Amino acid sequence: EPEVTQTPSHQVTQMGQEVILRCVPISNHLYFYWYRQILGQKVEFLVSFYNNEISEKSEIFDDQFSVERPDGSNFTLKIRSTKLEDSAMYFCASSPPSGGRPYEQYFGPGTRLTVT
Amino acid sequence: AQSVTQLDSQVPVFEEAPVELRCNYSSSVSVYLFWYVQYPNQGLQLLLKYLSGSTLVKGINGFEAEFNKSQTSFHLRKPSVHISDTAEYFCAVSDQAAGNKLTFGGGTRVLVKP
Numbered sequence: 436e437p438e439v440t441q442t443p444s445h446q447v448t449q450m451g452q453e454v455i456l457r458c459v460p461i462s463n464h465l466y467f468y469w470y471r472q473i474l475g476q477k478v479e480f481l482v483s484f485y486n487n488e489i490s491e492k493s494e495i496f497d498d499q500f501s502v503e504r505p506d507g508s509n510f511t512l513k514i515r516s517t518k519l520e521d522s523a524m525y526f527c528a529s530s531p532p533s534g535g536r537p538y539e540q541y542f543g544p545g546t547r548l549t550v551t
Numbered sequence: 552a553q554s555v556t557q558l559d560s561q562v563p564v565f566e567e568a569p570v571e572l573r574c575n576y577s578s579s580v581s582v583y584l585f586w587y588v589q590y591p592n593q594g595l596q597l598l599l600k601y602l603s604g605s606t607l608v609k610g611i612n613g614f615e616a617e618f619n620k621s622q623t624s625f626h627l628r629k630p631s632v633h634i635s636d637t638a639e640y641f642c643a644v645s646d647q648a649a650g651n652k653l654t655f656g657g658g659t660r661v662l663v664k665p
Contacts, residue, residue, distance in 0.1 A: 439594070466651060478595070478641060478655040491652055526594060530651070538583060538602055540653060542595035 437461040439543035441527050447549045448517055456512045456546045458527030466530035467510045468540060469502065471495070471523040478526065484510065517550045524548075553578040555644050557656035564632055565664050572627040572659045574642030584625040585643045585653065586616055595641065601625060612636070637663045 440459045448454050460467050469481040482492040484502055501513045510529075514521055524547050528540040558573040576582060583602050587595040599610025606618040616627045625642060642656040 441594075468652070470653075470655075477657050478643075478653075480652040480654065483651055493652075528595075539597055539600065540651075541597070542587070544592075544594040 439527055439529055439541050441525075441543040441546050443546060444544065445547045445549070447551065450519060450550055451516050454514050454517055454548065456514075456525050456527075456548070458510045458512070458543055459508050460510055460527065460529030461531070461541055462508070463531060464529035464541070465532050466490075466540075467502075467504070468528040468530075469512045470526045470528065470542075472526065472545075473520075473523040481512070481525075514548075517548075519550050522548055522550045553582070553644050553646055553654045555642050555654055555656035557640075557642055557659050559659050560657065561660045561662065563662045563664060566634055567631050569628065569630050570632050570636075570661060572640050572642075572661070574625045574627065574656055576623050576625065576642070576644045578623075578644060578646050580646045582644050582646045584616075584618060585645075586610065586614070586625075586627050587641045587643060587655075588612075589639045589641065589658075591638070598627070598640070632661070632663050634663050634665065637661060 442457045467484040472478045480493050482496045483490045499515045503511050524545045526545045527543040530540050554577050556575045564570045585600045586598040588598050598614050599608050601608045601618045609615045614629050639658045639660045641658045643653040
């Protein structure tokens with residue numbers, strides 16, 4: 436069964452450094468998302484991406500964050516200058532086209548980002 | 552703005568006993584409702600969804616949920632749990648006003664005891 440994959444599974448970085456989290460969505464999916472979960476807190480929406488542009492973003496997704504689909508398979512989240520509070524589990528998700536409404540989001544296993 | 556409340560952060564339950572996980576939501580428009588499960592060290596897996604139609608929704612692994620519009624609830628149930636059901640369960644909602652993003656509840660950790 437096709438799956439969303441994410442690399443790396445765990446990333447440790449120093450404050451102020453740039454990180455890129457990588458995701459490979461399911462191949463025929465058209466909608467892509469990033470969520471994060473700070474330890475002990477709710478899963479929070481960051482951004483959705485469709486047709487090579489951001490379709491929606493949350494207040495968390497400020498200028499330090501960016502997303503890109505550099506080729507036909509990868510979907511990346513870049514944090515330009517990491518802060519301690521960026522430490523979290525980051526989940527990528529993708530949705531198939533479904534009559535114009537992507538009802539089901541399929542999640543990857545997550546990347547645990549630790550900022551020291 | 553939409554929000555989701557899962558009233559129980561942890562639910563211990565004995566094997567073969569029934570379990571109910573409570574979820575309440577608030578939204579000003581029609582909603583789509585979901586339950587996801589997260590097994591240890593894994594991602595979020597869709598258990599079931601309510602989009603429209605019958606208010607009783609059946610999902611994978613013997614789970615079902617009932618949408619109650621008047622009580623704005625979407626409780627998850629299983630009549631007989633297994634040890635393998637030990638996991639964290641998340642209720643989520645999306646609505647047309649919010650686009651496609653999911654808003655999650657805080658999660659309920661289910662621990663099945665032998």
